[in-house]
Amino acid sequence: MSNSIKLKDKSFEIYLDEATIQNRVREIAIEINADYKGKTPIILCILNGSFIYTADLIRYFDFPVIVEFVRYSSYEGTESSGIITKILGLKTAVEGKDVIIVEDIIDTGFTISNAIKELKKERPASVKITSLLLKPDALQHDVHCDYVGFRIPNKFVVGYGLDYDELGRDLPSIYKLTK
Numbered sequence: 001m002s003n004s005i006k007l008k009d010k011s012f013e014i015y016l017d018e019a020t021i022q023n024r025v026r027e028i029a030i031e032i033n034a035d036y037k038g039k040t041p042i043i044l045c046i047l048n049g050s051f052i053y054t055a056d057l058i059r060y061f062d063f064p065v066i067v068e069f070v071r072y073s074s075y076e077g078t079e080s081s082g083i084i085t086k087i088l089g090l091k092t093a094v095e096g097k098d099v100i101i102v103e104d105i106i107d108t109g110f111t112i113s114n115a116i117k118e119l120k121k122e123r124p125a126s127v128k129i130t131s132l133l134l135k136p137d138a139l140q141h142d143v144h145c146d147y148v149g150f151r152i153p154n155k156f157v158v159g160y161g162l163d164y165d166e167l168g169r170d171l172p173s174i175y176k177l178t179k
Contacts, residue, residue, distance in 0.1 A: 002014075005168075007165075007167045008164065008165060010177055011177075011179050012157075012159075012175035012176060013176060013178050015157060015176040016160075016174040018172040021172075021174065024132075025053065025132075026060055032061065032100065032130070033063070036061075039098055040063060040066065041063075041065060041097070041098040042066045042092060042124075043066065043102060044119070045069045045070075045102050046071070046101065046115065047070065047071035049103075049162050049163065050161055051069075052160055052169070053104055053132045053161055057102065066092060068090055095122055095124065096125050098124065099127045100128050101127065102130055102131075103130070104133065104160075105131060105157070107135040107138040107139070109139045109141035110141055112141075112143050113143055129143070129144070129146050131149065132149035132161075133152050134148045134149075134151050156177040157176050159171035159175050162174065
């Protein structure tokens with residue numbers, strides 16, 4: 001894989017390579033395995049970005065899982081619009097069940113804080129969050145992420161599920177915007 005790529009009008013350079021990402025995903029799965037031994041949590045994949053992280057993560061679990069998908073949209077180009085649109089909702093009843101929300105990236109925290117607020121109305125037994133990427137400098141909402149892959153600066157990134165105008169999700173590495 002190249003050290004730099006171009007998507008539409010933007011250039012990106014390698015930030016986290018595939019091996020680094022896969023090693024960290026394995027480490028997170030080990031932590032989650034310890035916390036959920038003997039349980040069957042609902043894995044709530046936030047689409048579209050976290051589908052690759054979710055798929056890789058659950059392959060390392062030592063327990064059975066139920067996988068659900070929800071989809072919210074808040075991005076336009078490289079910026080969050082500040083408006084959340086729910087496109088696809090939860091189908092499984094979560095009352096009294098453990099839920100692990102899987103996110104690709106938490107930047108402002110707007111999407112995940114709204115998802116948690118909505119989810120808690122369904123009275124799950126517990127809710128924990130894993131996010132491959134966390135941008136602490138961009139956070140505008142009080143969000144606690146239980147299992148963080150990488151803390152990164154407030155830079156726009158693509159790859160491993162993350163996109164720029166729907167392009168780049170298929171890249172096995174993560175690239176940061178250069179220009």
